[in-house]
Amino acid sequence: MALLHVNPTRMELTRLKNRLRTARRGHKLLKDKRDELMKQFLEIMRSSRDLRIKVEAAFERAHASFTTASAIMSPQMLEQALVYPRQSVSIEMGFKNIMSVSVPVYDLKTNNDEPGEIYTYGFAMTSGELDDALLLLDETFKEMINLAQLEKSLQLLACEIEKTRRRVNALEHVMIPQLEETTKYITMKLDENERGNITRLMKVKEMILKQTGYGS
DSSP: OOOOOOOOOOHHHHHHHHHHHHHHHHHHHHHHHHHHHHHHHHHHHHHHHHHHHHHHHHHHHHHHHHHHHHHHSSHHHHHHSSSSSOEEEEEEEEEEETTTTEEEEEEEEEOOOOOGGOOOOOOOSSSSSHHHHHHHHHHHHHHHHHHHHHHHHHHHHHHHHHHHHHHHIIIIIIIIIHHHHHHHHHHHHHHHHHHHHHHHHHHHHHHHHHHHTTTO
């Protein structure tokens, strides 16, 4: 591990010890953040997986109903029944905070909450399977919005986990060992200088004693 380029002085040693304490404290906080992010990520991932299974199953049922309706109704009648929508839809987006990560919150808005507004046709010339398909798609669309919200949250959390992991590794494997080694080196150099000073003082004292006749 390469040492930091610093002067081996007591002032520098004190400064490096303060940096080391801060780095260790930051390392612990980042590890705790990483662990909590992983916990949140796994919880959302389980919810997303379950919801995706539910959405895919609903799409399969809706597709089966549409297939049956297409077999019963003529293509022109089916197209005429669906060509003019009665319902308008918009999505409002907000945000919520998960461990300092802003994740989206989608809110589906419709111009009318009446269940019958999804049907753009009269029931006399259409099949019940078409009604079932539209009802399933209407319910599934709301679930799709929730699924999109969860998957975007997973994407953002995964990026934050990766950034936090890199910072933890940088502190754990680079900065903290470097500070520890440099602190150890400066302490050793100061101890050597201290021993050298003591040795010189003892020699000076010995010389003075000899000159004054007390050392003979």
